[in-house]
Amino acid sequence: MYIAGMWCGMNKCMELEDRILRNLLTQYVGIFQINISEGVVLCLSDGERVVDTSKTISFETWLNGTIDICHCDDRISLLKLISYDALKQFDSSHEVKQCTDIRLMVNGEYRWILITLMHDTDDAVCKGQITVTYRDVSHRYKYYDIIEKKNLELKKLLQTAEQYKDALMSEAIVLYQVNFSKDIIENDIIQKKKNSELKVLNAVGINTPCSYDEYCRRWHKRVSDDTINNYTLLETSAKMIEEYNKGKTLLTQDYRTLDTQNEEMWVSKTVYLAKDNITDDIIGIVSLRNVSERYHQEFLRESLAKQASLDLLTGLYNHVTGELLIKNKIDDGIYSDSAFIIFDIDKFKLVNDTYGHYFGDCVLQCVAARLKESVREDSDIAIRYGGDEFVVYVNYKQEDNIKDIVNRIFNNVSCIYEGYQISISMGISLLSDGNPHYYDMYRNADKALYEAKRSGRGQYRFYGECSEESKDAG
Known part of the structure; x- marks a missing residue:
């Protein structure tokens, strides 16, 4: 009776240990036992089930398989942890545990995995044997990945914006910003001409801050009669807002005008429209380019074509x-x-x-x-x-x-x-x-x-x- 009771108690203990073991195994993506001296690896669990412990694979096969599923940016960190030399050094050290976070391919996507090395330095029997566990810690990186992605997007956006600004400045003779919702030009409008900079608003007798509508109305007198109708299409803030509400964010027009020094030129006006996310105001970058050479070439081509006919x-x-x-x-x-x-x-x-x-x-x-x-x-x-x-x-x-x-x-x-x-x-x-x-x-x-x-x-x-x-x- 006593023996039977003892046997029953042992069975219950074994069942309890088995349940505890299985519960622990589900917390890991993988558990491996590495025998350094023999160069073999025993897979105890792949995260879903206990594997047949009688089967082993070579260390080289296990290492190459792990490298294959590792994110390319993390492979150096991985090898510093689980290469043969790294494991030998760990085994001979007095450290009980080493760990690092590595991105591994799990179920078709990269997950952050905490790889941990463990051994009991006091157990002579276990000398040369290292336990390796893989634990999914992707939840730690959830916000990190979001922030990293946003930072990358912001970096690209800033680079693009800077390049865009440089491109605009390199081509534009005049570049200025307008708040069309408030109908206001806040900064001076400068014309680049050769090695000098000229204040455009001086030519029409106004100073900043000033109304965009008023500036265009005054400049109206300097535009040639044959292109004035085209010029008037973009000469009011109300028109700009109307075009933006139609879904247009890029507006262009060409016209012939006198510049600040009363020299005639063909101008290509480009307006880039956007909404301020904080104030909801419609703002715009206005770029003016000197395209006189283009029109001169077109005139020559037309003249030659006419002469030929x-x-x-x-x-x-x-x-x-x-x-x-x-x-x-x-x-x-x-x-x-x-x-x-x-x-x-x-x-x-x-x-x-x-x-x-x-x-x-x-x-x-x-x-x-x-x-x-x-x-x-x-x-x-x-x-x-x-x-x-x-x-x-x-x-x-x-x-x-x-x-x-x-x-x-x-x-x-x-x-x-x-x-x-x-x-x-x-x-x-x-x-x-x-x-x-x-x-x-x-x-x-x-x-x-x-x-x-x-x-x-x-x-x-x-x-x-x-x-x-x-x-x-x-």
Whole structure:
């Protein structure tokens, strides 16, 4: 009976120890027993269960596996703790325990793990054996990680802001801040020019702090008439707030103005809008850049393109450009009624032979100038086709009398230059005369011109009025 009672008591003690052991094991991510002298590791627990204690792995395998799951920034600290040399040194020391926090990959994410080394230096049997425990202490780093992340974000933001500011300052000739909610410019506005700095507000007779609206209103007078409409789009604080409320944080505009020294320049104005998190005021950084060179280059490109499309002597479109423009007009089909007019100067060869080529060139220029006066620049196309031949393409509406239009051109060009009576012969083809194609209209107008010359020169003919003989000619 006594023995039975003893046995029962021993069983209860063993059950209690087992429960305590299992409870302790659940507090650790891992528990390992390292035998330094034999170079083997016994895994007692992986945090979820007690492992078969009869199985061991080599120390090298265990170490490499631990390194593989260690965060790259913590590997040096890890090796200082659990490398073979570090463990040998710990085993021979009088320390009972060493520990450090290391980030290890656990269940697919990095967790902060407290790695602890322990041995009993008083137990000769345990000499050369070290117990290693892994305990999850990530809760300690919860706020640390948040603060670290925020600090990193702030650092990047400050670096970006500083670079952004430097970039703005390097390009801007003027840079200033405005509180649009209060309509106020608090600091002086400085213009950088060469090696000097000029106070912009002095040019309009005001000082800081001042109203943004008032500053823009006064500067209004210095902006060119052709760009003033664009300038007024961003000249009030109310407009800036309205644009911000629409979700816009970047506004730009270009205009031509006089600077503080009354020199003309093209300015690109950029406004960066944001809300102050403390006051909820809408604030903005205003950057002004001198973009005169860009506009100068654009003007040169446009001038060169225009020169390439024009006849150098008369300033009318040349043959190639004029033909392309007329074809586009015909293809667009916007106008159902149009006239293709060809004319040349009667006996122009005699003019050159009698008065010389310089006089002949002057006659061509006179004809071109009178032709420009007779056509509408926005809708008609006037071309020097070659030599003394000119082409005009005219769009007109049904209520217009095409004969009145032709008469105006014919009579205006038939003028006197330096005592010489300029006479022209003209042929006209209407879109209604046939297929709406460039070469058909040209061919029909040329036949009408032939009819006008055959009839005695100094007159015009419509293709529809031509004889069958003229229509068949060519």
